[in-house]
Each structure stands twice: as C-alpha cells, then as structure tokens.
Amino acid sequence: MRAALTLLALLASTSVAGPAALLDRVVAQVDGEVILLSEVADAQRRDERPGQSARTTLNRMIDAKLLRQEAERRGYSAPEERIAQEVEDEIRALRAQFSEEETFQEWLAAQGTSLAVERRRLRDERAAQRLEQGLIDGRVGTPPSELPFSPSWHLSQILIACDQRADEAVVRAKYQEILALRRRVQEGEEFAAVARAESEDAHTAERGGVLGEMERDVLDPGIAEALEGLSEGDVTVPVRTERGWHLLRVNRLLTPRERWYKEAFLRERASLLEELHRRAHVEIHLATQPEG
Numbered sequence: 074m075r076a077a078l079t080l081l082a083l084l085a086s087t088s089v090a091g092p093a094a095l096l097d098r099v100v101a102q103v104d105g106e107v108i109l110l111s112e113v114a115d116a117q118r119r120d121e122r123p124g125q126s127a128r129t130t131l132n133r134m135i136d137a138k139l140l141r142q143e144a145e146r147r148g149y150s151a152p153e154e155r156i157a158q159e160v161e162d163e164i165r166a167l168r169a170q171f172s173e174e175e176t177f178q179e180w181l182a183a184q185g186t187s188l189a190v191e192r193r194r195l196r197d198e199r200a201a202q203r204l205e206q207g208l209i210d211g212r213v214g215t216p217p218s219e220l221p222f223s224p225s226w227h228l229s230q231i232l233i234a235c236d237q238r239a240d241e242a243v244v245r246a247k248y249q250e251i252l253a254l255r256r257r258v259q260e261g262e263e264f265a266a267v268a269r270a271e272s273e274d275a276h277t278a279e280r281g282g283v284l285g286e287m288e289r290d291v292l293d294p295g296i297a298e299a300l301e302g303l304s305e306g307d308v309t310v311p312v313r314t315e316r317g318w319h320l321l322r323v324n325r326l327l328t329p330r331e332r333w334y335k336e337a338f339l340r341e342r343a344s345l346l347e348e349l350h351r352r353a354h355v356e357i358h359l360a361t362q363p364e365g
Contacts, residue, residue: 096110097109097110097111098110098358099358100113100131100357100358100359101131101134101135101355101356101357101358101359102354102355102356102358103135103138103139103142103353103354103355104139104142104353104354104355105354106138106142108131108134108135108138110359112134113127113130113131113134113359114127115185116130116133116134117130118184127359128359131357131359135355135357136346137201137205139346139349139350139353139355140201140204140205140208140342140345140346140349141201141204141205142353143208143345143349144204144205144207144208145204147208149204149207149208150204151199151200151203151204152203156196156199156200156203157196159195159199160192160195160196160199163195164188164191164192164195166263166265167191169263169265169266170263170265170266170269170281171266171269172266205342208345209338209341209342209345210338212341212344212345213334213337213338213341214337216330216333216334216337217333220329220330220332220333222329222332222333223288223289223329224289224326224327224328224329224332225286225287225288225289225326225327225332226286226287226300226321226323226324226325226326226327227285227286227287227323227324227325227326227327228283228284228285228286228287228300228321228322228323228324229264229265229268229277229281229282229283229284229321229322229324230268230272230274230277230282230284230319230320230321230322231251231254231264231267231268231271231272231274231282231319231320232272232273232274232277232316232317232318232319233247233250233251233254233271233272233273233317233318234247234273234274234316234317235247235313235316235317235318236317237315244313247317247318248311248313248318250318251311251318251319251320252311254267254271254320255308255310255311255320258308258320258322259308264281264282264308264322265281265282265283266281267282268281268282269281269282273317274316282322283324284321286327293312293314295312295313295314296309296312296314296319296321299312299321300321300323303323303326304323304326305323305324305325305326306322306323306324307322307323308320308321308322308323309321309322
C-alpha cells in the first residue's frame with residue numbers, strides 16, 4: 074500500500090512541476106527495452122481519458138512496444154516524409170489554439186516540454202501508428218456486404234454551464250454567451266483556442282475541447298439531433314442540456330464502413346498482442362495496490 078501511495082504522489086506531482094520532478098526509475102522491461110516512470114507519468118498527463126491508473130497506462134505502453142518490436146522484426150518501415158508532414162500539420166494546429174506565440178511557449182513550459190520535444194514525441198507516435206497499421210491491416214480482411222453500424226462522430230465541445238433550475242433571464246444570458254462564442258468560431262477563430270479559453274467543462278477545456286469519438290446512443294438526444302447532417306469541420310447550433318449550453322464541432326465523421334474497420338482492426342490487434350505476449354519476456358516493476 075505504501076509503495077502504491079508513493080507512486081501516486083509522484084505521478085500527481087507531474088501536474089504541477091512536470092516529469093522533471095520525478096525521481097525516475099525503470100517500471101518495466103520488454104524484451105530488454107525499458108519503460109521509465111517518467112514516461113508513464115507523461116502518458117497519463119496526455120491521456121484524453123482522465124482517471125486512468127498508472128498500471129493501465131503502462132500496459133498500453135508495453136503493448137505498443139511489443140507491436141513496434143514485431144514490426145521491426147518483420148522489416149516494416151514508416152513513411153518518413155509523410156510522417157514529417159503530419160507532424161508539422163499537428164504542430165501548426167496546436168499553435169493555432171493560442172493567440173500569441175509567447176502564450177504557446179508558456180503553455181509548453183507549463184506542460185514540462187518544449188517544441189522540439191513535442192515534435193519528436195509526435196513523430197514517434199505517428200511512426201508507431203504506421204507500423205501498427207502495416208502489421209495488422211493484412212489480418213483485417215474485407216467487410217461484409219451489410220454492416221450493422223450507424224455513423225459516429227469525433228467531437229470537440231465548448232460548454233457554458235447553466236443550472237437546470239436557473240430562471241429565464243439567466244438562461245437567456247448564458248445563451249447569448251454561447252452565441253457570441255459561436256460567432257467567434259464562425260469568424261475564423263480556432264474552435265480549440267476558444268474552448269481552451271472559454272469552455273466551462275474542466276475535463277475537456279485543457280485539451281482544446283476534445284471529447285473523442287461518440288456514438289449516437291451515448292449522446293444527449295438534443296445533441297445527437299443537432300449533429301445530424303453535419304460534415305467534418307461543422308459546428309452545431311447551441312444545444313441546451315442539464316449541464317448548460319453546448320457547441321459541438323465535428324472533427325471527424327466515421328462512416329459504418331470505417332466503424333467496421335476500426336472494430337476489426339482492434340480485434341486483430343488484440344489477437345496479435347496475445348501471440349506477442351506469449352513469446353515475449355516482460356518484467357513489470359510498478360508497485361500497484363492489490364485489487365479487492
């Protein structure tokens with residue numbers, strides 16, 4: 074228990090002082106390659122799913138390392154020029170979330186990183202994704218003629234909180250606030266920059282409003298209705314839910330075929346990982362609190 078509490082305290086310190094504050098150590102070895110505690114903490118800080126345990130994050134990192142090692146054994150290589158362009162596109166989009174370069178640099182410093190480190194991290198992530206895709210695509214096969222899927226959306230949001238019991242004057246005032254934010258986006262401001270500065274949803278604002286992929290049945294009915302017919306890059310009209318007024322941006326629309334491919338890819342990825350784990354030598358040195 075004490076070891077687990079110590080680890081959690083170390084991980085929590087990254088939200089204030091960044092990875093440099095950690096007393097670093099090896100927490101796993103995967104066929105001789107090491108994973109450091111600081112790498113786990115950094116991955117947790119960047120995770121779009123808040124509340125993930127250190128062990129869950131470490132398990133995902135071990136899987137990624139096994140897949141990369143297998144890709145290299147099979148002689149796969151990542152398309153460097155294409156990856157470089159994708160990285161620069163992401164850096165450009167990240168910069169656009171900030172009104173001034175100085176603010177962007179301050180944000181990087183607050184995250185315990187730098188532009189050079191971010192560029193290198195993004196390159197490594199994109200290269201790993203390309204290698205995984207090369208490994209697994211051949212296992213996926215072709216989709217059936219009929220697909221049991223509806224579309225889903227990858228979304229970002231801006232929220233102006235408004236209590237359900239608020240009187241009509243407050244509701245109207247909050248509506249005017251969200252309308253003003255929508256106009257700013259329509260006039261050219263980056264949605265992510267407005268979300269970071271103005272959204273009252275603490276979990277998503279710091280990520281530029283990113284919610285992630287959502288299916289219709291997990292969305293508020295009013296939001297699902299507002300999304301119907303929108304294309305990638307479109308922003309909804311203001312939608313009121315029990316939390317307040319929302320604006321949603323469609324970052325990506327996933328068709329039924331894309332959803333089938335994604336599920337098939339994940340299934341084949343899990344199957345391949347089972348094979349790799351059986352062959353690999355993995356040591357974990359991360360103290361965790363016993364379950365139950």
